[in-house]
Amino acid sequence: MAGGKHILGGLLFVAAAAVGPFLPAWLISLLTIALASALVVLGLVLLWRAGLVSFGQALYYAIGAYAVALMMRWTGIHDAFLAVIIAAFAAALTAFFVGFLLARYREIFFAMLSLALSMILYGVLVKTEALGSTDGFNVSTPTFLGYAPHGFELTVALYWYALALGAIAAVIVGAYMRSVAGALAVPVRDNEIRVEYLGVSATRLIHLKLVIAGTLGGVGGAIAAMSISHVDPAMSYWTTSGGFVFITILAGAGSVAAAFIGSILFELVRTASVALMPGTWQLILGTVLLLTILFLPDGLGSLFTRRRKVAGESAQ
Amino acid sequence: MLLGLAILTDGLVYAAYLFIVAVGLSLIFGVMKILNVAHGAFYAFGAYCAATAAGMYFDRGLPDAGGFLVMAFAAIAVGLVLGLILERTILRLVYGKDEVIIVLVTYAAFLILEDAIILIWGPSSLSAYQPLVISGNFMIGQLVLSGYDLGLVLLAILLAVGGFLGLRHTRYGRLLTAVIFDRETAAAFGVNVTRFFTITFVIGAMLGALGGAAMAPKISVTLGIGVEVIVLAFAVVAVGGMGSMEGALVGALIVGLCRAAAVHLLPQVELFVIYAVMALVLVFRPHGLFTRAQPRKI
Numbered sequence: 001m002a003g004g005k006h007i008l009g010g011l012l013f014v015a016a017a018a019v020g021p022f023l024p025a026w027l028i029s030l031l032t033i034a035l036a037s038a039l040v041v042l043g044l045v046l047l048w049r050a051g052l053v054s055f056g057q058a059l060y061y062a063i064g065a066y067a068v069a070l071m072m073r074w075t076g077i078h079d080a081f082l083a084v085i086i087a088a089f090a091a092a093l094t095a096f097f098v099g100f101l102l103a104r105y106r107e108i109f110f111a112m113l114s115l116a117l118s119m120i121l122y123g124v125l126v127k128t129e130a131l132g133s134t135d136g137f138n139v140s141t142p143t144f145l146g147y148a149p150h151g152f153e154l155t156v157a158l159y160w161y162a163l164a165l166g167a168i169a170a171v172i173v174g175a176y177m178r179s180v181a182g183a184l185a186v187p188v189r190d191n192e193i194r195v196e197y198l199g200v201s202a203t204r205l206i207h208l209k210l211v212i213a214g215t216l217g218g219v220g221g222a223i224a225a226m227s228i229s230h231v232d233p234a235m236s237y238w239t240t241s242g243g244f245v246f247i248t249i250l251a252g253a254g255s256v257a258a259a260f261i262g263s264i265l266f267e268l269v270r271t272a273s274v275a276l277m278p279g280t281w282q283l284i285l286g287t288v289l290l291l292t293i294l295f296l297p298d299g300l301g302s303l304f305t306r307r308r309k310v311a312g313e314s315a316q
Numbered sequence: 317m318l319l320g321l322a323i324l325t326d327g328l329v330y331a332a333y334l335f336i337v338a339v340g341l342s343l344i345f346g347v348m349k350i351l352n353v354a355h356g357a358f359y360a361f362g363a364y365c366a367a368t369a370a371g372m373y374f375d376r377g378l379p380d381a382g383g384f385l386v387m388a389f390a391a392i393a394v395g396l397v398l399g400l401i402l403e404r405t406i407l408r409l410v411y412g413k414d415e416v417i418i419v420l421v422t423y424a425a426f427l428i429l430e431d432a433i434i435l436i437w438g439p440s441s442l443s444a445y446q447p448l449v450i451s452g453n454f455m456i457g458q459l460v461l462s463g464y465d466l467g468l469v470l471l472a473i474l475l476a477v478g479g480f481l482g483l484r485h486t487r488y489g490r491l492l493t494a495v496i497f498d499r500e501t502a503a504a505f506g507v508n509v510t511r512f513f514t515i516t517f518v519i520g521a522m523l524g525a526l527g528g529a530a531m532a533p534k535i536s537v538t539l540g541i542g543v544e545v546i547v548l549a550f551a552v553v554a555v556g557g558m559g560s561m562e563g564a565l566v567g568a569l570i571v572g573l574c575r576a577a578a579v580h581l582l583p584q585v586e587l588f589v590i591y592a593v594m595a596l597v598l599v600f601r602p603h604g605l606f607t608r609a610q611p612r613k614i
Contacts, residue, residue, distance in 0.1 A: 053416045101599060108351050108415055112554050113598050116591040119547055123588025238547055242423060249420055279434045286427030293421055294409060 009257065013167050020159050025152055028159045030267050032227045035162040037247060038263035039220035042173050043213025044248040045259055049177075050209060051189030052106065056114030057244050059098075059121050060091040060214040062236030064221025066131070067091070069139045069231045080142040080161055084222045091218020095211045103207040106192075118236050125233035136232025139225050162223045169216060170256045176212065177256070181205060246285060250292050252299015262300060321459055323576045329465040331572025332472035335565060336530055337545055338552040339475060340523030342564040345553065346496050347516040349415055353422040354402060355524045356546030357429035361398060362391035362525025363532040363541060364437055370444040370532070384447060391529030392522045398429070399521025403514050411513075430542060441538035448533045464533060471530060472568075475523070479561050492516070551594040557605050566605060570597075 020028060040061055047054055064087035071086050072078050098117055105113050126134050141154060149157045176182040184205055187195045192202045225231050234240065243266070251262030269288070273281045292299065341355045369390035373383050402425055410421050448464045455461070483489035494502040495512050503509045528541075535541065548571075556567025571590050578589040585592070597605060 051414075051416075053419070101595075105598075108419065108558075109554075109598065111416065111419065112351075112550055113595065115547065116551065116554070116594045116598070119591040120588045120595065123585070123591065126587055127584050239543060245420065245423075279439070280431055282427040283431035283435075286424040286431075289424035289427070290406065290421065293417060293424070297417075 005257075009167075009170065013163065017160055017163055020156050020163075025155050028155050029227060030271055031264065032155075032159045032162045033224060034263040034267040035159075035166045035260070036220040036223035036227065037244065037266065038166055038260045039169055039223070040217045040244050041247045041251060041259040041263055042169055042256065043216035044244055045251065045253050045256075046173065046176070046182075046185070046209050046213050047206075048248055049182075049185035049189065049253045050206060052206065052209075053111050053245060053248075054114040054213070055111045055238060055241050055245060056116070056118035057213070057217050058236045058238070058240035059114070059118035060095060060217030061221035061224070061240065061244075062118075062121060062125070062231075062233070063094050064088070064091045064218030065225035065231045065235050066125070066221075067218070068222045068225045069137065070131075072140045072142075073137070078140055078143045078148075080144050080158075080226060083142060083226065084165065084219055087218045087222035087225075088215050089218075091221070092211055092215040095214025095217075096207075098214075099207040099210040102210055103203045115238055115241070118241055119238060122233050122236040122238075125236060132232070134233055136230060136234075139229045139231060141229065142226045158223070158227050162227070165219060165223065166260065169219070170260070173212075173216075174256045181208060185209070246289055248299075249289060250300055252296070258300055265300075318458060319580060321456070323573070323580050325456070325459065325461060325465075326579065327569075327573035327576030328469055329572075330575055331568045332465075332469040333527075333531060334548065334552045334572055335472045335568035336468070336475060337524070337527040338549040338556075338568060339479065339561070339564045340520040340527070341549045342553045342556070342558060342560065343479075343523070344517055344520035345558045346560065347492060348513055350407070350422065350517075351415070351419045351550075351558070352517075352520065353419060353546055354425040354429060355422075355520070355549060356542030356544075357426045357433075358395055358398060358521045358524030358542075359528040359531075359545045360433055360542035361394050361429065362528025363535070363537045364433060364442065364528075365390040365394040365525070366529030366532045367442040367444040367537045368437075370446055371442070374446045380446075387444070387447070387529045387532065388526060391525040395522035395525030396518055398525070399518035400514070402521070403517040407517065426542070426546070430539075434539065439539060441536045442532075443536055444532045446533070468530060476561070476565055483561065488515075548590065551590050554594050555597045555605065557601075563605060 016031075023031075040057055043060075044054060044057055067087040067090040068083040071083055102110065102113060102117075125131060125136075131137065141148070141150070142158070144157060144161065147157070177185075184195060184200060188202050188205060195202050195205075221235065224235070247259070247262045247266045250266065251258035269284065270281060273284050277284075337359060340358070341352055344350055344352045344355070366387040369386050370383055373386045406421060406425060407418070410418050448462065453460050453462050454466075481489075483493060491502070491507050492512060494505070495507060495509055499509055527545075552567040552571050553564055554567070555570055556563025556565070571593055574589050574593050575586065578586045
């Protein structure tokens, strides 16, 4: 079953890469941004499986984005590969330190504290004149190991790059979910104390998930920064986190693929609604979120997997 | 000395504002265990309705004092309608689900209501400066204070005292305390918990809208005011302890004074001092200053 999924995923990856150059530029950019969001969402899915919703994932997203922007500005190195490594490292380090604190919290307190932390970063960014304050600043054009494309070529190159990173992340996260540590997520959500009786530290498990999710968030932010070629503090505002949480709920915690499908749908609907019915984007978003929670509590992914979950978790 | 006094008065005014905004959120959380993101939308609706009502009222040249009542009435009315609609149509469908899921449901409602504001009032901003002008200014030593700010502080005190007395000394308040303490036992003793939920949610919504109306004269009533308020109110109730009246009061005072101190002494940290205080409190008291630790269920 898993093998079939891998083959299907591989085929989709090749198809997505192959059609890239034949798509209009706006659609490629949209897909690149969707891939960036999908990485962040993958991290949120990991947390969501353990029953945790982070309303502050924009913290890592913004740190990744600013890390790339600052590296290019300060060192003059524009390499996209190095940029992503630095962004991932910066976000992972943040998640590691913040994790000592966050991993002790559950439910709403976890959501609120992660929200507070991202809002602290927002406050710092807005007040830092050197980083452009509320306007942010522009990100230079990335190069790929010496290859320096421009215009449409750059758009396609970034898309391929995001696609490759997305594929790598999907494989790693998929493998993690099937590992013992990944599989323990659902038991942690259902009954943490029993998990501890089995000799596993739930706190340490969640700390690990936080670091993985943070790293993915940082990489997502790095891609977004290079694709938009601009960073600003709004990237760390709570509404950005809210958008990621939205996609997570829409996609559901069932599968890795759902994170990608959900992100692409999200970006498509956003673009369509902004173009066709300006001023109603949040209305559509809210309605879809509501309908998803009411009628598809396991997300879009559950339409495909048809796996029935034990419905006992809501009865305290 | 003057600086200290300025920090104190600014802090108190800001704390009053925070308390008015956060008390409804705290009430709803205490009774229903719902972290209501839509509270920001209630605030925004309250502000918009109050500003519209004030505009219509003062344009007619009617007596000044009535304007305050009209604004408050407009806000309370819209809070009543929105709270009732939201609780009766959407929230009742998700009672009993995960707390986090309910947060997301209120987030969805918040998004919908935000755009409803654009559809109703359009993108331009409103202002309701008249009450500010009517209230005038007065002096404490060398400090100029606006009468309206004093009014805000009085309103906050009124709400706090009313809340305490209402919870302790009325039949409804005592039953509500029972529901807060143990929902199931209260139900077993014949308390109609469902109706209490509706009433509480509507009162919370009215308080949110009233907060918006109270702030409308001091701010430009524009798109996105709810977005800001919601995280502020979260911070206040998280510091004080969610669902506790004393907590909301103390949380508002701590956050208000810290922000005022930051504004006067270290303006660079003004924006995030609130969240820093919140994070700091949560580090040492994960459930806020005024809540009992919950026993873990095995």
